[in-house]
Amino acid sequence: MTSTLPAVTTSTVPAQRRPAPEVRSADRTPPPARLRSSRLDLLLCGALLAAILVVQGWNISAYPTLSDDEGTYLAQAWAVQQGKGLAHYTYWYDHPPLGWLQLALLTWIPSALDPGAMTVGTMRLAMLLISAVSAVLVYVLGRRLSLPRWAAGLAMALFGLSPLSVVLQREIFLDNIAVMWLLLAFCLAASPSRHLWHHFGAGLAAAAGVLTKETMLVVLPALLVTMWRHSHRDTRKFALTGAVTACALAGFSYPLFALLKGELLPGSGHVSLWDGVTYQMTRPGSGFILDRGTGSYGVLQSWLYYDRVLPLGGLVGALLLLATWRWSVTARALAGPALTVAILAALALRPNGYLPAMYVIQALPFLALVLAAGTASAAHAVLRRWRAEGERRLVTGGRYALAAVLAVAAGAYVVPRWYDGDRTAVTADANAPYRAAATWLGSEVENPGDTRVLVDDALWLDLVHAGYRPGLGAIWFYKADLDPAVTKTMPHGWRDLDYVVASPTVRRDAVDLPNVKAAIEHSAPVATFGTGPDRIEIRRIQQAAVGGAR
């Protein structure tokens, strides 16, 4: 038997994270070397996970309203499963395809068992898995960043149970998948064993995150900071360069893919990565987020409508942590998440940036972590700070009383609001009109294979399952104006169509889409589901001269 020399003495390998256990107070249980073998951690994490799964999973397909984007990504995942390439229309480098490749993988078995299940409402269940993994990773990350057990649990609960999270994480958004990868990257970066290949893996996970949703790029500096703090002086240069190299090389696979397809640079007659990136970078701004009346302001309000505690509390927590960097152990430990929140907040505050509704998704886990860490800091200040050996019992009792009062006050503020929000999420049915429209189109139209319908992405898969031809029979409505491959088959414009399903999205976007607008104008509703601005009308084109290029 052979072996290397035994480790010199532990003292020559100083723990890198400066806050050694002595600096920390007694209630900061140092994270166990293997979280898996800590029964208490497993119990707490398991119980919270069960609660999150119930709240997020219950009624998942009926609330919130199906979004157009969900339909887009799931339809593209369906196209991948069908062997139709990366999308059933031309893939135009709108986003890197890794996101829906993963979706295709996740939904492969269920859709193989029941092809009809490949619809947005049903496949939201796949997102439950993503949410579960992310929630567990938030807990693990909290522990690895030296949060006490209860604070890590609090972060997980904030992340998984905030009504804002519940609404957004239920939806099939690429951001949710990307966030999972980023959390994995952070967990690996903060690996207690400081293993070279863990850091390498962190780089790969970060690349997976970026290739799932490119906006994750902006979070990478915070990841690097985390890695720096958690690596050891002697091995740091290998660990960090390894991680950066892994991330860069994996990331380059995307331009390489475009290059191999001859679509890296713009040219006539084909899409290109360059054009796709240019489009994303020059999307018209939605105004300053704090200017009343701008689109960005509306987006902010829509977040705050669901929950104020997590976004605003988290933001305050992050600023607090960054401000107390010099004095607070917790602030230094949470530097990565706090920096992430700061970066994302700064980007959201650009004077005229484009702010999509899902922007906040990537901030949610970090908001939860910094809010929990802020709470832990506050608890520490109340219970431990300036506490001498022989402190009078009365004072100690006062500390605990104060802590209890604060906890009850916070609970009294948060719990009723979240209860209302989450109750809506598990009971409301926002998608009855969609389901009714899908049923109608599946049963009332005589010859779906020969019928051409303009429909929004969320309903598209339902129509495909009902027998409409994917692509040119069931048509993503905006393709009728924007995709030359589709307009070519409609020489007579709206006259070549049979139906248009006017959902709120279609009505909203028709303003800028002449063909869609004309189709709506030259059609009359044959069935209407729901009322008011959320109604869905199925409108039949009134021109009898159907024929065209079927």
Added chain:
Amino acid sequence: MGESVTLNLKVRKHALHRKRLRASQITHSLCAVTRRSRLSAVSGGIGDLGGDLLLTSVFIAAVSLALFWMAAFTLWWQMHAWRTPEVLASTRFSRPDGAEQVSFSLLLPARHEQAVLDHTIQRLLESTHTDFEIIVIVGHDDPETTAVAERAAARDPRVRVVVDTHEKKNKPKAMNTALPHCRGAVVGVFDAEDQVHPELLAHVDHAFRTTGADVVQGGVQLINFHSSWYSLRNCLEYFFWFRSRLHLHAQKGFIPLGGNTVFVRTDVLREADGWDPNCLAEDCDLGVRLSSVGKKVVVAYDSDMVTREETPGSLMSLLKQRTRWNQGFLQVYRKQDWRQLPGLGQRLLARYTLMTPFLQAFSGVIIPLNAAIALFLDVPVGIAFLTFLPLVTAAVTFVFEVVGLHDFGKQYGLRVRLTHYVKLVVGGPFYQVLLAGAAVRAVWREQRGRNDWELTTHVGAHLAAAETIREDVPA
């Protein structure tokens, strides 16, 4: 490798353009379908591919994946010492406690080395350890070196001279000659030009006592990285080997020992009948034989304590040296002592390590072939992706080498300039060619057969032996 792949890329791009033109002429239906991802052609429509193309694709994929995994494993092992801070700390000598219990017999084979021998002996005599003897082994046909050795012996009773009277001389024979004369409990081996640290013996003594080891291997390091482009790479090879990979071998229980700064318990060495006089890599062979029968080997590397050496003086002597090692590795492989290793993993590691020259030759031939096939035949995008995998591992290796060079400079207090980094990266492919050349040469020489082996020993033995000792810095 890099160039061929980029080239390959350009050609494929053109092919794609042609293809797209053709496609757009034929198409009647959706252009979306014609421009669909060609990835899907792999997953969905393998049937569409011609039989030959399919076969080619499978071949390219298999070769690329094999190369990828080879490079990945090598990289994994190369980075062993830096896995965690704890592993890194464990690769060092532990600090000696002052007690001394082990007595040393230090073997110093010298052949036509009158110029450096005296200095080496003087330096060895400066050791802080109190219980050691130096046995200088000289040839009966080498009066100049013998005279230097005799003078040293007359000055200090700790120095003794043993004369090797073998007709055909080589290092293992010389050391076997000296083995019966060793009085110490531990035999240590140095080369005549080695610079040995005075405190090394105390550290080794401590390591023997605290670990119960049968063998202690100290670090050997080439230092003159600034001499030439290949010495830069050569130094770094030693750095990664002694600093990192050798520790992995010790941990796994299979280790090819180095040629010097190696210490073996005398009884263990005698039990093993000393060194194999017919093996071109007798040091590697000894390590394999000892670890195969379960002897405990301990490796320690301290930048202060390493034995410093210089790279071979010319590219040709480097090539020759490498050829000899490779051939020695193959000989050890064919001796099959490693088959006694108890674990499957150990045997696989042994097989892989000893086959490395073969694999290098294989990759030297197969990489251009693979690239050429991918170049002239239009393969699907998915397969083209795979051909980039070995390139990815190569890139990661390069990056770690750059960082390793930085660390090397830090450890030895040497100033590494930007030009050295550039030389390191640019020289990489050329060094690979050199290694592949040495591997092919070794395989060829070994394949020329056993009959030929006898012939070489008969003909150029004297010259070869002289050359051997001069350039002997085996890993």
